[in-house]
Amino acid sequence: MRKLLSAAAAAFYAYSTFIALSYAAITPAMASAAEPAPTVKIGYWTSGVSLGYGSVLEAKDFLAKRGVRAEFVHFPDVNAPLRALASGSIDLAFGAPVAGVFGTAASGVPIRIFAATQPADVQFVVPKDSPIQSIRELKGKKVGMSPAGSSVAVIAGAVLAGNYQIKGSDFALVGGNESRLAQFLVQKQVDAAALRSVTVEQLGDELPVRKLGTFANEWKTLTQSDAVPYIGVGAARSDLVDNHPEVVARVIAALRDTLAWGNANRDEVVQILQKKANLPADDAKVYVSHWNDMNRVAFEPADIATLRRQHAVFVESGLVKGELKDDLFARKPYEQAKALK
C-alpha cells in the first residue's frame, strides 16, 4: 500500500517542484528584464496628496513632451515609494514623505532630493462643541494625527513644543489615517486632531469641527519667517541625478507644466480624478480646489532652508540620526529646469 502512495507521491512531487521552480524562475526574470536606459520609473501613492497630482501627470503627456519616457508604478501606502526607491525598483518619486527621505538618506541609501513638492496643508481642529479654544489647551490631551514617525507627526510635535512648550510627553499622540482620525473626532475618542484641509472640507457638515490653527501659520511663528513646512519632496536615485541631471531637469519641467495646467483646467482634473480613483464628483471638486495648497515644485534657497530647518527639528526629536549631508539637496537639475521653457 505504501509503495503505491510513494509512486503517486513521487509523480506529484516532481510535477509540483517543476511548477514551483518555473514560477519562481519566471517572476524574477520578468522583473529584471533588461530595460532601455532613458525610461524613468516613477512611483507614487495613489491616495492622499499624491493622487490628484499623480493622476494628472500620468493622464497628460507632459513628460513625453519633454522627451522623457516614463513608467508609472502605483503604491497602496504612503511609505512604499520610499522603500521602492531604496531597493531600486523605481528611479524617482515626486511625493516621497520628507521624514522618510531624511531617515533613509541618513542610513546611507543613495537618494537625492531635487525639489520640494508637497506643502503641509494641515489644520489643528477640535469638535465644534469642544471646550478647547486654543492650541495651548492641548496640553495633557489626546491629539490624533498621522502615526509617530510621519512628517505630520514630527512637524506637529515641533510646533507644539516650540510655540507652546507642549513636549511630546505632555500630550497623547493617537495615530491613524484621515478616515480613522475623522472617526475618532466624531466618536470623541480624541480631543483634537491634525487633519488635512482637504479632508475637513470634504466631510463638511458630517464632521463639525472648529479650526484652532494651521501648520503653515504655526511654522511661520516657529521660524519667524514666511516659510511653509513640507510633508513631501521629490526624491530620486543618486545615480540618476548625478549621471543624468538633464533627465531630472526635464522631469522637473514636466512637473511644473502639470502644476500650471492643473491650476488652469480644474474641471478636467476633476474628471480625471473621478475616473482614476472612483472619487465622486463633489469630493473630487473639493480635492481640486486645494490644488495650489497641496502641490508645488520649488527648490529656491528659502525652500532648502526650510528643509534644513525641518531636518534639524527631526534630529532634535530623535527621529533622524546623523548629519545632514549637503549633497542630499541636488540643485543642479532644478537650475537646469529653469532654462527649459
Next chain:
Amino acid sequence: MNPPVLSAHGIVKRFGTTTILDRIDVTVHRGEVLALVGPSGCGKSTLLNILSGLLTPDAGQLAVDGVPAPQVSDWRRIAYMFQEDRLLPWRTVRDNVAFGLEAGNLSTSDRRRRADDMLELVGLHARGDAWPHELSGGMRSRVALARSLAVQPEVLLMDEPFSKLDPQTRSQMHAELLRIQAGNGMTVVFVTHDMEEAVVLADRVVRLAARPGRVADVVNLADLVRPRVPTEPIVAEQVRVLRAAA
C-alpha cells in the same frame, strides 16, 4: 487425465515465530465444491489466500492446472471472495459488480451488460442504481457474489462468505450458490467454521487441525444426495460426526 485445477504440496507459512501452516497438501478437482473447515487459528483463511496466489508460502509448491505458480499468467481465472462484502461505498451497486471487470479488456457497455446479467442472476436486477449503504446485509452479500461471478472465474475461493448473515438468509444464499454452480460448473473452495454449511454445500471436506495448521482428514460427501436439508437425519448425523471429530 487432466491435472487438478489447484494442487498445493508441502505448503508452509509462518508469521514471525509461529508456524501457521505446517506442510499442507491439498488437491482441488475441477468442478467440485470443497470445504476447508477447522477451529480458529488453524490457518484455513491463510491457506485460501495461498491457493489464490495472493500470498506466497514460505515453502511448498502451488500449481494451477499443472502449471507451477511462478509461471502462471492468467490468475484472473481464480476469483476471491472476502469475508466482508467490501462493497466500495462510492460506487453504485452496478458499478461495484463491474469493478472486477475493469481490470480486463471489456468495453464500458459490455461491462455494464455483464454487471446487469450478474445482478439478475443473484436476484437484484432492480437495485442496480442503488448505493451500498441503502442495502441490507443479505443484499450486500449477494452483490459481492455477483461481483466475483462477473469475471466468470473458473475457480471461486470464498472466505466465510455467509458468516455474517442470519440463518434464513444464509440458507437462501446456499441454495443460490448451488444453483449457480450447477449451472456453470465452476470450482468452489470455501472456508467455513460452520460444519452444517460445509455438509450442505461441499462434495469434499478438508478438516484442518490447529497449532500448527495441518490436514487432519479429508471427508468425501459425494454419496450424500442433494439437496441436503440440515434437519434430515442423514445430514444431521454427518454434521454430528464431523463436529465430534474436531
Next chain:
Amino acid sequence: MRNTAVTTIAVRHVGTLVLQRLLLVALLLALWWWGAARVPSFVLPGPEKVGVALLALWHSDTFATDVAATCQRVLSGFVLATIVGSGLGLTLGASRVLAGFFEPVLTLLNTVSSAIWAIFAIIWFGISDATTVFVVFMTAMPLILTNVWEGTKTVDPHYVDLARSFRMSRVQILRKIYVPTILPHFFAGARLAFGFGWRVSLVAETIGSSSGIGYRLRQAADLVQTDQVFAWTVLLVGLMLLLEGGLLKPAERRLFRWKASARPSSTPAVSLQA
C-alpha cells in the same frame, strides 16, 4: 402516492426556507438603515448610499480589471497550493519516516499567520502579483496538505486487498481506490483553503499590489470613501455566496451522493428484507 406526499413536503420546505431568508435580509437592511441614520455617513453609510456606490463601481473603467486581477491571483495561488499540497500530502502519507520528520514543519506553517507571510512577500517580491499569490499559496497549501494527508490515512486496506484480488495494477488501484477515498478529504481542505485564500488575498493586496480589490479597498478607505469600502464588501460577500451556492455546494452534493446521510423524517425507512 408516497411520491406526491414527499414532493409536497419538499416544496413546502423550500418555500419556508426562501421566506426565512427574505425575512432575514429585510431585518438586516432595516437594522442597517436605522444604524446609519444615527451616525455620520463616513462612519456608517446607509444602504442607499452603498447601493449607489456599488452601481458607480460597476460602471467604472477599472472595475473589471481589478476584479479580474484579484480573481487571477487567488486562482493561481490556489491551483499551486492544490498541486503542491496534494503532492506533499501523498508523500507524507506514503512514508511514515518523512511524516514524522516533517510534522513539526507543518505545525509551524499552520501557526504562522498570513499577515506574516504578507510581510515576507513584500520584502521578497515587492509590489507584484507574486506577493498576493505567495500569501494565498502559503495560507491554502497547509490546509490542503493536512487534509490530503489525513485522507491517505483513511484508505481502507480491505479495499486495496480487494483490488489486488482482482489483479489490478498499481495505477488502477491508485485511481480506483485511493482517489475516491482521498477525494472527500481533499474537497474539505480545498473548500477551507479557497475561503481563506480569498480573505488573505485582500489583505495582501492592501499592502502589496497596484491593482485588485484589496488595493481599491485601501484606496477608498484612505480617501474617506466609506460607502465604497462597504460597496466592495457587499460585492465580495455576494461573490462568495454565489460561488458557494452555485458551484461548491452543488459540486459537493454531486460528488458525495453516496455518503450515507441522515435521512429526513418525512421519508419512511426502506424495508430491510433480503
